[in-house]
Amino acid sequence: MKVAIGQIFHExxxxxxxxxxxxxxxxxxxxxxxxxxxxxxxxxxxxxxMISSANDHNVDLKPxxxxxxxxxxxxxxxxxxxxxxxxINNLKKxxxxxxxxxxxxxxxxxxxxxxxxxxxxxxxxxxxxxxIPIIVSLDLHANVTNxxxxxxxxxxxxxxxxxxxxxETGKKAMTLLVQTIKQEVFPVMEMIKLPFIMPLIPTDHxxxxxxxxxxxxxxxxxxxxxxxxxxxxxxxxxxxxxxVSLLCITNERGQLAKKVAKEMAKKIWENKDDLYVERYSAxxxxxxxxxxxxxxxxxxxxxxxxxxxxxxxxTRLLEKLIDRNIKDSCFGFIYDPEVAxxxxxxxxxxxxxxxxxxxxxxxxxxxxxxxxxxKLLTDxxxxxxxxxxxxxxxxxxKTALIKVDNVDIIVCSFRAxxxxxxxxxxxxxxxxxxxxxxxxxxxxxxxxxKNITKKTxxxxxxxxxxxxxxxxxxxxxxxxxxxxxxxxxxxxxxINGS
Numbered sequence: 001m002k003v004a005i006g007q008i009f010h011e012x013x014x015x016x017x018x019x020x021x022x023x024x025x026x027x028x029x030x031x032x033x034x035x036x037x038x039x040x041x042x043x044x045x046x047x048x049x050m051i052s053s054a055n056d057h058n059v060d061l062k063p064x065x066x067x068x069x070x071x072x073x074x075x076x077x078x079x080x081x082x083x084x085x086x087x088i089n090n091l092k093k094x095x096x097x098x099x100x101x102x103x104x105x106x107x108x109x110x111x112x113x114x115x116x117x118x119x120x121x122x123x124x125x126x127x128x129x130x131x132i133p134i135i136v137s138l139d140l141h142a143n144v145t146n147x148x149x150x151x152x153x154x155x156x157x158x159x160x161x162x163x164x165x166x167x168e169t170g171k172k173a174m175t176l177l178v179q180t181i182k183q184e185v186f187p188v189m190e191m192i193k194l195p196f197i198m199p200l201i202p203t204d205h206x207x208x209x210x211x212x213x214x215x216x217x218x219x220x221x222x223x224x225x226x227x228x229x230x231x232x233x234x235x236x237x238x239x240x241x242x243x244v245s246l247l248c249i250t251n252e253r254g255q256l257a258k259k260v261a262k263e264m265a266k267k268i269w270e271n272k273d274d275l276y277v278e279r280y281s282a283x284x285x286x287x288x289x290x291x292x293x294x295x296x297x298x299x300x301x302x303x304x305x306x307x308x309x310x311x312x313x314x315t316r317l318l319e320k321l322i323d324r325n326i327k328d329s330c331f332g333f334i335y336d337p338e339v340a341x342x343x344x345x346x347x348x349x350x351x352x353x354x355x356x357x358x359x360x361x362x363x364x365x366x367x368x369x370x371x372x373x374x375k376l377l378t379d380x381x382x383x384x385x386x387x388x389x390x391x392x393x394x395x396x397x398k399t400a401l402i403k404v405d406n407v408d409i410i411v412c413s414f415r416a417x418x419x420x421x422x423x424x425x426x427x428x429x430x431x432x433x434x435x436x437x438x439x440x441x442x443x444x445x446x447x448x449x450k451n452i453t454k455k456t457x458x459x460x461x462x463x464x465x466x467x468x469x470x471x472x473x474x475x476x477x478x479x480x481x482x483x484x485x486x487x488x489x490x491x492x493x494x495i496n497g498s
Contacts (some may be wrong), residue, residue, distance in 0.1 A: 001181050003174075003255035004037070004091060005050055006064035007103035008083055008120060011141065013236040013309020014109055015472060016073035017361065017463050022082050026412070027395075029068040032090060043391035046103035049170025054101075057178045062068065062094045066103075070416050071309040080110040083125060086212035091127070099133040100124065101171065101177050106142020106157075107234040107306045114239040114476075118147025125151050135177040137169045141200075141234040142190055144245045153180060154187040154249050159212055161203045164387040173304070176226065179348060187226060188255035191247040192265040195481045195489075197235045197344065198244055198271055199467035200308065202443040207271045207468075218260060224253045228260060232269060234306055236465055238476045269415035272482060277467050280321040286436070288324070288457050295435045298449060298456045302442040304364045307417035308465030312440055314364025315357040316461045318409070321438055322368065325405045328435040332424050335411035340413045343374045343400035350374045352402070358409070363465045372402035372409070376427050380412060385421035386448035392479035401427040417441040420448025442467075 010020065031039055040047035043370030047066060054061045065087040091097075117136070124134060125392040133153040138144070140158040148155060156173040159165055179185045201341065203212060207232070214230040226249040249256040280299075289297040295365045304314030312335035321329055334357050346352055352374060355367035380396035397413030410427050418439040424431050431437050431452055439445055439492060443467065446456065460466050480488040 001098045001178070002060045002096060003054065004061055004062045004064050004094060004097045004100045005047065005054070006087060006100070007047055007066040008087065008108070008115070008116070009068040009103055009105045009301060010075060011071040011139065011151055011234060011309065012107060012109035013071055013075055013464055014072055014238045015236060016072045016309045016313070018070045020069055020075040020079060020246060022079040024072060025067045025069045025079065025083070025361045025477065027067060027159055031066040032086070036066045037061070037289055040066070040267050041076050044167040045391060046166050046170035049102055049167040049384060050101050050103070050174040051075060052167070053171040053178070057163050057175070059174070059178065062097060064090045071307055071391040072415070073289065075108065075110045076114065077111040079111070080116065084120065088099065088123070088127065091416055097132070097312065098181050099135070099173050099177050102134065102136045104136050104138060104233070106138040106144060106148070107237060109237060109239060112472055113240070115145050115147055118145045118151060118196045121148060121151035132179055133180045135173050135180065136232070137173040139163065140232055142194070142231050143233045143239065143242050144231050144247060145241050147439045148193070149189050149191045149247070152190060154226070155247060156227055157231055157247065159203070159229060160230070162203070162388050162444045164447050166267035166388065167326070187227065188246060188252055188254045188257050189249050189262040189269070191245055192261045193241065194244045194246070194265055194269055195478070196244040197242060197469055197481055198232050198275055199235060199277055199469060200278050200302065200442045200465070202233070207274050210468065211267055211271070214267070215264060217470070223255055224251050225249070225260065226251055228264060230264065235469060236472070237473070240476055240478050242477050243481065244456060251430050278458060279467060280457060282317040282459050282461050285457040285459045286320055286324060286326070289436050289469045292455055292492055294455065295432055296437045296453050297435070298445070298453050299438045299459055300442065300456055301438065301440045302446060303460045303466040304440055304462030305417050305442045305465040306415045307441060307444055310417040310464040311360035311364060313360050314463055315368050316365040317394060317438055318357065319365060319368050319458050320403055321436070322407050324371070327406045327409065329438070330408040330424070330434050331410065331438045332418055332427070332429065333412045333439070334417045336411050337397065337413035340398045340400050343411065344377055344398050344403060346374055348374055358434065370402070372404045372406050374400060375403050375408070376401040378426050380414065382422045382426050385422055388447045389419055396423070401426070401429070420445070420485060421452065429453070434450065438450070
């Protein structure tokens with residue numbers, strides 16, 4: 001059997017003033033043909049899982065096109081048109097196929113459409129018709145739409161946050177596709193959208209853990225149920241269909257899918273008041289960290305998380321760290337290509353006087369005037385070892401380790417969140433030797449650092465990836481919605497009796 005494989009992956013933060021261009025995709029990932037296999041084979045990515053399953057089932061895999069970009073602002077119309085055109089043209093060159101397996105995020109937004117994934121699937125259906133199976137893997141933070149459900153044969157979602165099960169999700173998607181091609185199963189989907197926006201909460205939260213366990217139990221104990229996924233949605237988007245959803249897939253059992261989806265959605269709704277996360281200011285987090293007796297302590301700046309579309313050059317936490325001048329402290333990393341370039345021009349051993357960070361906007365803090373010692377320079381290339389992205393090669397451009405008094409600061413030329421210790425090791429920093437380690441990420445870093453430290457303290461001092469929903473100026477979302485319109489809802493009751 002011939003199966004096409006591909007990816008268009010972007011999580012869009014509509015509050016960012018940085019439009020997502022074709023150049024950003026080409027920097028992060030722009031692969032065609034066999035280069036996709038070469039890059040993703042033996043990696044713990046969605047495509048890595050699909051490739052592995054295809055090999056297990058002797059699938060004649062036809063790699064089409066893979067484009068991925070770090071979360072950022074709305075995708076430009078021209079960029080999306082180029083993405084679609086490249087995918088479709090490459091698909092046409094392949095000729096006959098039995099099916100398509102896709103990696104999509106579920107929270108992609110374009111200047112011309114709020115629903116990248118639904119629009120793209122509609123384009124594929126227009127080209128291929130409705131009989132060709134199309135199975136899609138989705139991110140846990142997908143804002144799932146009716147269009148996605150209508151156009152796809154099945155949507156298989158990540159269950160864990162941090163997303164340590166991308167590989168397994170991709171593998172399940174391909175395995176289900178093979179079963180569908182052989183007509184061993186006939187997937188039927190039912191999705192319930194809840195009037196509920198969730199902040200970024202990891203799946204080790206007791207409420208989420210319990211709901212996930214029930215979803216898993218339902219799937220494992222009933223042969224007719226293929227999948228059951230609690231999608232958290234992505235709250236940093238001002239669109240009509242933002243929010244939580246529950247999607248159940250059965251084998252030709254439409255009524256069963258509806259029953260399970262309704263039951264699990266009801267449980268999510270009944271526990272919505274308990275779904276919250278701690279938030280500390282930079283000053284509070286540093287004070288708490290200094291009160292610990294075991295090190296290292298990680299302070300994660302969730303409000304300026306590039307993994308959520310924030311700029312990554314916010315200075316609020318770094319400024320406090322420098323002001324306190326804490327011995328054995330480090331920051332990894334801040335996005336500032338200007339300073340990285342300056343450090344490379346000046347060279348190792350030089351002293352530089354410059355303004356660091358705060359150059360994308362002032363919402364995440366003002367630039368910091370620093371006098372620093374250039375300790376080390378790199379090309380920014382390394383390979384992830386986190387369970388989430390194991391084996392994936394990345395390029396953060398020119399980087400520098402700059403020492404400002406007692407604080408070691410890593411500066412990079414590419415915007416991204418910190419996933420694992422590799423960015424520190426690249427700069428000669430062994431995290432376990434430090435007292436306080438600061439980084440920009442919400443929860444994904446936990447997968448890579450779980451064996452290094454057990455104490456993490458989140459900083460939310462305002463920003464484009466803040467967990468404070470009241471800080472966002474939503475204008476397009478469907479109202480009423482919880483918790484913004486909390487007064488309209490009674491605990492335990494679903495809107496419209498859903």
